[in-house]
Amino acid sequence: MFVRTGGKRRDFLRVAASSALLAPLSAPAGKALGAEFRSKNERPGLALIGAGGQGKGDAMGASHFGDFVAVCDVDKNHAEAAKEHHRIGKGKAEAYGDYRKVLDRKDVDAVIVGTPDHWHSKITIDAMKAGKDVYCEKPLTLTIDEGKKLCKVAKETGRVLQVGTQQRSDHNKVFLLAVALVRSGRIGKIKKVTAAIGDGPTGGPFAKESVPPELNWDMWLGQAPKVDYIKQRCHSEFRWWYEYSGGKLTDWGAHHVDIGTWALGMENTGPRTIEVVKGELPVEFKNGYPTVADRFNTTTHFLVRATFANGIPLEIRDDTENGVTFVGEGGRIFVTRDRIDLDGGAVSALYSDPVSDSLLRELRKGKPLDGHMENFIKCCGDRGTPVSDVWTHHRALTTCHLANIAIRLGGRKLTWDAEKEQIVGDAEADAMQTRPQRAGYEVTA
Secondary structure (H helix, E strand, O other): OEEEEOOOOOOEEEEEOOOHHHHHHOOOOOOOOHHHHOEOOEOOEEEEEOOOHHHHHHHHHHOOOOEEEEEEOOEHHHHHHHHHOOOOOOOOOEEEOOHHHHHOOOOOOEEEEOOOHHHHHHHHHHHHHOOOEEEEOOOOOOOHHHHHHHHHHHHHHOOOEEEOOHHHOOHHHHHHHHHHHHHOOOOOOEEEEEEEOOOOOOOOOOOOOOOOOOEOHHHHHOOOOOOOOOHHHOHHHHHHOOOOOOOHHHHOHHHHHHHHHHHHOOOOOOOOEEEEEEEEOOOOEEOOEEOOOOOOOOOOEEEEEEEOOOOOEEEEEOOOOOEEEEEEOOEEEEEEOOEEEEEEOHHHHOOOOOOOHHHHHHHOOOOOOOOHHHHHHHHHHHOOOOOOOHHHHHHHHHHHHHHHHHHHOOOOOEEEEOOOOEEEOOHHHHHOOOOOOOOOOOOOO
């Protein structure tokens, strides 16, 4: 459903993501794709690595197109639950605690990686080197350096890598529509983009506890520093610790900054400058690292301005409604997961001059308007490039990482050379493209 109101100066259109008006942007229901992957009677063999909530959700989506022969998690309870799940393991898949044993299996064609963020790059690189295609959840990396390594290995191996930035495909294509409208000039020259992603939580002090018997805590920590077990460091709350993630800036930022740069045509480059207008941290930092070990430590309130070579600023902020806003000389677009609001010249575009199929296909790298997981599986079959590829994701996420680095260093302005992928004139900040890694868990290309 939608509501339209008229005014003397401009029209306004609000379209819900469920509206029939967007039906032409939705792909028709298709048949199972096992036949497209190999042969008419054989579906791809899949494995799930990281069987928490997000991993299981991704696996349920993948189960329409392939069969899970293995599941893996360092938490035995998660692994067993995925094994017995009626749509994932179906009681038949083998359960593992070490992902390397999964990658040794010849019957695994593709893996779904749903681990905490600090494990994404290593498992994905190891999987591609083992000859597997990969669907990995966002954010794909913990550091900028990891993104460089992933791009290198993806190019060398030729494996398909889809990143779980589902806004490029799902939510009834409202984000795709917004990108197409901006790219086709429907609201004129863009003056500013805002990625509003909500504020980060505070929490703690938290108590140290005994490691649960079902959890391999040392392996869960992976490359991160060895610390005592605190329940709130683990599972779903890991993202509020810099040791394992980047807080809201890489969590929701991975989605909305991606949409913003995609629409601007800046998806294969990066900003020139990063300016911190506001950046609040919940604990004290020294030389870019937290000094307190028992509290959430990612940024809570922020407004960071990334300005690109075309002069357009993209602001990442916490204090307005979650979504992406494009302000142009001839109108405004706001898009979030349940709707798209069009103001000005973009209104008539949906009626008298729809977005061309050729542009939509171009944005989708020549692929039809399928769902995100279906896009991945089809690319595994035809060896095409998925809609959310490693190269553009690395670039968008670099902007998020740079914002975090700037805030962690007290709000200093950063200058970024997107061609060389270096922070200019600030050796301390540039060194933070990587982090120390524990022996045995290093991310190597």
